[in-house]
Amino acid sequence: MGDKAAAFNPEVFKKTAEEKSNARLKMWLEICAHCGLCADTCHFYLANERDPKMMPAYKAKKVLETIKKNNKFDEDRLDEFYETIYGECTMCRRCTMFCPFGIDVASIISMARSLSASQGKVPKELLKAVESHLESGNQMAVTEEEWVDTLEWMEEELQEELPGATIPIDKKGADFLYVVNAREPKFYPMDISQAAMVFYLAGADWTMSSKGWDVTNLAMFMGDIAAATKIAQMVRDAAEELEVKRVVVTECGHALRSLQFESPIWLGRDHQFEVVHSVSLFAEYLREGRLKLDKSVFANERCTYQDPCNVSRNGGCAQDAREIVKYLCEDFVEMEPHSEYSYCCGGGGGFIPMAGAFKDRRLKSGKVKAEQIKATGASICITPCHNCYDQIRDLDKEYELGIKVLSFKEMFEEALIIPEELKAKEEDEEE
């Protein structure tokens, strides 16, 4: 991460623009036919009363004009540009899917974010998280001591129910390394014990790492590829040091996208391990009969599934989630459209961590998702992504959806069938 320029620096701007202008971006900015078919693929457009200024091609055009005028570009224009690239796009890539030419507006916006970052213009919350990640190894500055304490504490909690369950740390040669989002040890430690419970019952050979355990990568959303590379390197180093065959990513979307699909590009070579999202691993366990779920637990609930963009469209796990749902829900209703075609909930692209100044726009753009959820009549919305999770909880309040938002792990905790012999001997009388 470079120094933050105090004033607009046209030379750096121009240099960054040249550096980032690859053959694809040039091609896309040249051939866009301005056909307008991307308009209603975008949740910002739909949620903002079909404001033409919210359509993807218009945002891309703005970026193009900026690059062309990079010498005449000044701070005022940078401010306007900033509002578009951070406040009006979650880089969900839905428009890319619907564009006849396959123009990837998300890449164009990402490039624009790099340009903005070259001028030190980035949302301060993102910057803080990235700086913390680079300094402490995780975006929430959890110390190694706190991290290990949390794992031990969660292990103890888990053992009260399942005496044989453990949370292995730095176990070399394990089948897989489980990596999480820093908010789990910080705010939701139960996520970790729930995962450990699943792995224990499935008889998995797994481990967690004392280092490189935070798989989030907010630098990706800032277009700061140098920082994103360093962050991805931390996880790769941990995995390769532990000689695991696979790295399993927690129920988080952008973490999967950055580790599995983007970081091999940043780092210049393939990983020596396979990257798997929790959703795919859970589906595998259920398919192989290694986990058994009691479907009656949620029999009185209608469930729907929020496809995180970076798990389904950009992660290829849409079908795995459907497979899990078959074992878990009696009454399951899809949103329309769904799977790879799902609308972004509005929480992606850094919107959740960006918080403050962007919150109103986030809630407004979430209207599309809120209406989709409402139309299903669901009482539970399942989503395997921390950002979707927070956003949909906010949407629930804002649009009075009356739903519960749950991750798969949270549902498993209630629905998993635990063999008698694995349960703690002394039954809790009060329960």
Add this chain to the structure above:
Amino acid sequence: MSLYELLRGPLLWVAFGVFFGGMVVRVVLFFQLSTQKDKPIYRFFSWKWLWLSIFHWILPLNETAKKNPVVTSVGFVFHICLIVTPLFLLAHGVLWYESWEISWWSLPESVADYMTLIAIGSGLFLGIRRLVSPHVRIVTTAADYLLLAVTLAPFVTGYLAYHQYFDYQTIILLHMFFGELMLVVIPFTKLSHFLIFFFSRAVTGMEFGRRNAPSW
């Protein structure tokens, strides 16, 4: 040399030269830059996803086509008439034969006549859509209208020439001029999408494909 001879001879050579040469340069530049700066294309290259992506869009086998039946139909008809009519027009075939003694199948004249009208009509529809739909208008530039005019001009003048409306001698010269103008501008404008489309679809198809997701 008469104006006719000029347009029929040297300028036609220039037009074809700029068109083919320009497109070759475009493709070479793409490969030159992409091998340096777009390494993921080559690293994750996949014929399967390349063809699937092209196939689903060269035919209307995609969600966009389903959701926008009118624009899709008009767009397909427009493009088909645009490409097929000039290539298989009997009168053009005669010229090829005169110059090179080569010939190929041609369209019945009445069919070609209707296709010309359809090309003009569907082109006008797309132009009017630019004016009336706020979301299309906002991204439309002067170049979009100009290019549409340049694309339609050979069809309008061709139609007038075939039916010998107005002064045939003038109209046919205009027709030749506009045809050549269109060829010349293609490599420098978004009209280059006739070829670049395949490159763009390929890279996006492969990028979605390596995530095991469709891009259609």
